[in-house]
Amino acid sequence: MDKAGIIAEKIGVRFGGFRALDHVNLEIVPGSLHSVIGPNGAGKTTLFNVLTGRQLPSEGYVRVGARDVTRMGAHRRVHLGIARSFQVTNIFQNLTVAENVRLAVQAVRRGEPWTFWRGVSPDRDVGDVLAATGLQGRAGDRAGTLSHGAQRALEIAMALGSDPRFVFLDEPLAGVSIDDIHRIKTLIRGLTPRRTVVLIEHNMRVVLDISDRITVLARGAVIAEGTPADIRTDPAVRTAYLGTAI
Amino acid sequence: MSTFSSYRPFPDATTGALAVVLVALPFVLPSVTLASELVVFAIGALSCTFLLGLVGLLSFGQGLFFGIGAYGSARILLHSNTGSLATILSAAAIAAVAAAIVGFLSVRRRGIYFVMLTLAFAQMGYFAMLAMKNVTGGENGLTGLPRPPVFAGFGALTHPQSVYAFLAAICFLAFVLTQRIASSPFGSVLRAIRENDIRADALGYDVRLFKIMALAFGGFLAGLAGAMHTIFLGLAPPNTIEPEMSERLVIMAIIGGTGSPIGALIGAGFYVLLADFLSALWPRWLMIIAFLMIAIVLFLPNGLWGSVELLIARWRGGRVRVASPEAVDG
Numbered sequence: 001m002d003k004a005g006i007i008a009e010k011i012g013v014r015f016g017g018f019r020a021l022d023h024v025n026l027e028i029v030p031g032s033l034h035s036v037i038g039p040n041g042a043g044k045t046t047l048f049n050v051l052t053g054r055q056l057p058s059e060g061y062v063r064v065g066a067r068d069v070t071r072m073g074a075h076r077r078v079h080l081g082i083a084r085s086f087q088v089t090n091i092f093q094n095l096t097v098a099e100n101v102r103l104a105v106q107a108v109r110r111g112e113p114w115t116f117w118r119g120v121s122p123d124r125d126v127g128d129v130l131a132a133t134g135l136q137g138r139a140g141d142r143a144g145t146l147s148h149g150a151q152r153a154l155e156i157a158m159a160l161g162s163d164p165r166f167v168f169l170d171e172p173l174a175g176v177s178i179d180d181i182h183r184i185k186t187l188i189r190g191l192t193p194r195r196t197v198v199l200i201e202h203n204m205r206v207v208l209d210i211s212d213r214i215t216v217l218a219r220g221a222v223i224a225e226g227t228p229a230d231i232r233t234d235p236a237v238r239t240a241y242l243g244t245a246i
Numbered sequence: 247m248s249t250f251s252s253y254r255p256f257p258d259a260t261t262g263a264l265a266v267v268l269v270a271l272p273f274v275l276p277s278v279t280l281a282s283e284l285v286v287f288a289i290g291a292l293s294c295t296f297l298l299g300l301v302g303l304l305s306f307g308q309g310l311f312f313g314i315g316a317y318g319s320a321r322i323l324l325h326s327n328t329g330s331l332a333t334i335l336s337a338a339a340i341a342a343v344a345a346a347i348v349g350f351l352s353v354r355r356r357g358i359y360f361v362m363l364t365l366a367f368a369q370m371g372y373f374a375m376l377a378m379k380n381v382t383g384g385e386n387g388l389t390g391l392p393r394p395p396v397f398a399g400f401g402a403l404t405h406p407q408s409v410y411a412f413l414a415a416i417c418f419l420a421f422v423l424t425q426r427i428a429s430s431p432f433g434s435v436l437r438a439i440r441e442n443d444i445r446a447d448a449l450g451y452d453v454r455l456f457k458i459m460a461l462a463f464g465g466f467l468a469g470l471a472g473a474m475h476t477i478f479l480g481l482a483p484p485n486t487i488e489p490e491m492s493e494r495l496v497i498m499a500i501i502g503g504t505g506s507p508i509g510a511l512i513g514a515g516f517y518v519l520l521a522d523f524l525s526a527l528w529p530r531w532l533m534i535i536a537f538l539m540i541a542i543v544l545f546l547p548n549g550l551w552g553s554v555e556l557l558i559a560r561w562r563g564g565r566v567r568v569a570s571p572e573a574v575d576g
Contacts (some may be wrong), residue, residue, distance in 0.1 A: 052448070063491060078450030086448070092441040099253065103438050107450035114459075116432035119256060162450055 004065025005030045005196070006051060006082075006166060009104045012059035012218075013046050019135060021220045028166070029036070031193035035207045036200050037231075038217035039240070044200045045087055045170055048215065051198070052168050053077040078107060079145045081165035086170060090175040093144035097135055100143050102126045102152060104161025104232070125163070133157040134183065149180040155188065166196045173203050185210060216240070249428040250299035251505045253437070257422065261507045267511070268414040275519070278406045282478050285417040290471035290491075292424060292499035292510035293464040299504030300428055301460045302440030307348060307364035310371035311341040311370050311465040314470025315488025319481070320388040320482035325386040329397040334416065337473035338466050345465020349458040354468045355426045355442075366512050368492045375487050387483040391476065395482075403477070405528055413474050420470060433494070436460055468495070497535070501542055503549020512551045548570065 004119050006028040011022040021043045024125060028034050036044050049055035053074035055171045062070045064080055072080075083104075104123045106112050116211060130136045138146060152172055159167050172188065173181055181203070191197050191212045201207050208228040209212065216224040216231060218240045224231060231237055249258065271281040271287065290312050299302040318337035322328060330337070352363040375382045382388065395402045396412055403409050407481050438446045439453055447453045476482050485491065494517070502513020524531035546553045 073447075073452075075447050075450050078448070081452075084448055086445075090442065090445050090448075091272070092438055092445065094441055095252070095437070099434070103434060103446075104449050107433070111433050112431050113431055113451060113456075116427045116430040119429055120253065120431050121436055158445075160447065200559050 003030055006065075006102045006198075007063045008047075008051060008060065008064070009060070010060040011047065011050055011057045013043070013050060014058045015054060019233075020049070024060070024217070024220070024222055026051075026215060026233050028196060028198055028220070029213070030165075031080055032212040033189065033192050033197045033199065035199065035211040035214045036217060037202075037204070037207055041219075042152050042217040043218055043220040044221075046086065046172055048168055048198075048200060052082055056204040074092050078162055078164070081134035081162075082164070082168070083159045083162050083164035085159040085170055087170040087174065089148075089155055091154055091158065093141045093142070095143060097138065097141055097143050097146065097154060098126060098130065098139040101157050101161050104158040105129070118154060121208060129160050132160065133187065149176050150172070150225050152176050153180075153184065156184070157203045160191075164195060166198065167191060170200045171202065172199070173201055173206060182205065247543065249425050249506050250295070250437075253434060254429055256425055256564030258425070260506065261422060261425060264508065264511065265418060268418055268512060271414070272407065272410050272453060276522075278410050278497075279478075280522055282410045282413050283489055284515050285413050286471050286474045286478055287495075287514040289417055289420050289467055289474065289493045291514040292420065292496045292507060293471070294499035295507060295510040296344075296424055296428075296467065296502045297404070297464045297515075298435065298499060299506070299509070300437045301442065301457065303457065303460065303464075304361050304365045304496070305464060306361055306489075306496060307352075307368040307371075308464065308468040309487065309489060309493070310368045310466035311345050311346070311570035312472035312475070312491050312495065313371060314341040314373065314465075315469030315474075316476045316482045316486035317388065317472075318469070319473035319476040319565040320391055321381070323476070324388065324390045329399075329401075330394050330403060330412065331397045333394070334470060334477060336472040338469040341469020341472065342462045342466035345468070346458055346462040348465075353454045353457040353461070355356060364470075365489070365492070367491050372484075373486055373487055377397050382484075382530065383482075385484055387481055391480050392481070393477060393480055395531070409478060413478060414416050416470065416474060420467060421507050421511070422475055424467070428507070447552030449536070464487065477563060494530045497539055499516050501539065501549060503552035503555075505548060505552045505555065509551040511552075513549065516550060 008024060008026040011021050011024040024047060036047060038044055039045060046055060050057045050123060053072055057069065061068055088117055102123060105123050121142055130139055133156055135157055138150060156169065156172055169188065172184060176184060185206050188197060211228055214228060214231045215222055216237050224234045224237045272278045275281045297305050315337045319333050319338045320337055322333045336385060348367045352360055355363060376384060384561035393403045403412060416463045433457055435451055435510055439456055443453050472486055498517045499510060501516055502509035521531065542549065
């Protein structure tokens, strides 16, 4: 089971008459850093939602190893080791930074979420996750008061709280200042090979630098897949997406 | 002090203050029956305060569970000779199960649709009561109920004072239990769901199941209050299950403020005492309650207790944290 990857087969998602995804195949190799890139509206986040359980696909299957999880809800997939962050910061604004992370850690503690007869007990993993994401100094602050960059770090921290095997990060660098980009990039790269990382990111320099494998989506379909070197030279990618960027 | 707004240690200052208030009430108020009525409605309002303040669920159906508690305890009193305590707890348990079933169906929708579903169930309950005349007594309600001792022949409830003592003790325990839940790991999940249910789901919490369990506890509290009402009155009148009861409990919760369990006591106290005072003066007294409700929602959005808390925080010079009322959501 630990060696299992995530396999998506012939994924199709329709919103009314609009095809957000069409016949998408994807195999995520355990321990790798797999990026999904493509122009705006290509269906990247929809694909994420299908893989993490927020969106039921109209067609196709999602498997973790041999297990079909196509119809399994997001909260149950977390218990299979699949966690995610959000493109638009999606944290508990009115709770403290530590409580945000503690809720993520608590979610996978057996029986703990249903415990109502005693207080909340401190958890060492919370401190570890805060330290790993550079948030230890802000533990007691209200999450809504953090800077944008720190909120993006908290997004990642919450994804890591459940100690997942698969981490889905949706544009973790969006709006992050240049000073923080390197730190978050190093953090993401350091998650592998212990964890598998699936990354949506628009910062091409970072994607080409840290990815093991890249899938390029355009208009809901896969137009290329390969190593960063392959993608850099792929003519279809150049015309559809990269233009003159490289 | 706002146990629902954010995590607080348990027990806190309000736990002690509650005990003092409950002991003092029968001596301060003009009559001990008024004090009994107050503690009954404090628990009823607490069911709304808990759901709205901690979980962010606005239920217009708590009157249904109040009614199930009232009629359920009346049926138990008519058919068996169990003590008053066991009667109240059994009726509250029945209400909790009913609330879990209603919850199971209602939590499939969020926001205003959830609110509408709870309202529809409350309406349905009222007409079911009218239809099942041989069980509920129809428009006459169930009358001529005994008031057995508290437990196994001990604790006779013959004087209004002993009835108050019994009801106040249950009221205290219900508040303590609610505070305990609010400051537990389970309570922290409910708070997370109120803040952001999509993120709670993404973190691995089964949001629907947590909401159903929270609604069951809310139903337990409302049923407890309904059963206490039956013991207190010695009858189960139809107005215990009217949709107006649901409204009244929500109004009490909002007047008091939903940031803390104590808001329910303040809101119920305010409503019950004002109703007692105004109804003697003017038969259309409910209009004044409506005006007050409008004024509170407009000018004191945190309710009476929430405003007191703000004043205390300001007086202490501490950082004022406004816990504005949560968006209505299901």
